[in-house]
Amino acid sequence: MFPPLIESLIESFAQMPGIGRKSAERIAFYVLDNMSKNDVEHMIKSISEAKEKVHFCPICQNLTDVSPCRICSSDKRDKSIICVVENPKDVTAIEKTKEFNGLYHVLHGALSPMDGISPDDLKIKELLIRLTADVNEVIMATNPTVSGTATAVYLSKLISPMGIKVTRIANGIPIGGDIEYADEITLIKALEGRQNM
Numbered sequence: 001m002f003p004p005l006i007e008s009l010i011e012s013f014a015q016m017p018g019i020g021r022k023s024a025e026r027i028a029f030y031v032l033d034n035m036s037k038n039d040v041e042h043m044i045k046s047i048s049e050a051k052e053k054v055h056f057c058p059i060c061q062n063l064t065d066v067s068p069c070r071i072c073s074s075d076k077r078d079k080s081i082i083c084v085v086e087n088p089k090d091v092t093a094i095e096k097t098k099e100f101n102g103l104y105h106v107l108h109g110a111l112s113p114m115d116g117i118s119p120d121d122l123k124i125k126e127l128l129i130r131l132t133a134d135v136n137e138v139i140m141a142t143n144p145t146v147s148g149t150a151t152a153v154y155l156s157k158l159i160s161p162m163g164i165k166v167t168r169i170a171n172g173i174p175i176g177g178d179i180e181y182a183d184e185i186t187l188i189k190a191l192e193g194r195q196n197m
């Protein structure tokens, strides 16, 4: 349809989440037609530098450019509470509320046998080794979807026998909804109203 180099650029953009063929074409033509060579070079440099330097925090598994991340290494955070989330964006959403002062653990997904996602595919081992005597509570802040709830129940069964309190964020986030899209008030209420599992 287009010359091979343009087609290849369109296909690269079309791989991005939420970008269909039409949007990918629009972005490709914007890059070729409207962006200066400098802007393009700056963008390429940002992408490759971020890709090179951003990695998983060895403790909480969140994306970070320092090791451990700024939250894990802060002496102002309450290390007795760990809030378990599915994705890095959930950390950002909860941090925005400024209501939670504990630590996080990012699973990088949720259990979903139908999609072939088993416990080994998530950062569960990495969570379990963090559960030392200093930890009093683990908050399950996975999404209120079928897989998010199944993940919370699965983890609760592993962690409760260790004598650690396991709580689940309250309803309020629409069932099937995503934490990253919840507004701040809803998130604050969900955290405050968490209940024992």
Ligand code: ZN
Pocket (backbone or CB within 6 Å): 057, 058, 059, 060, 061, 062, 068, 069, 070, 071, 072, 073
């Ligand atoms: Zn961390």
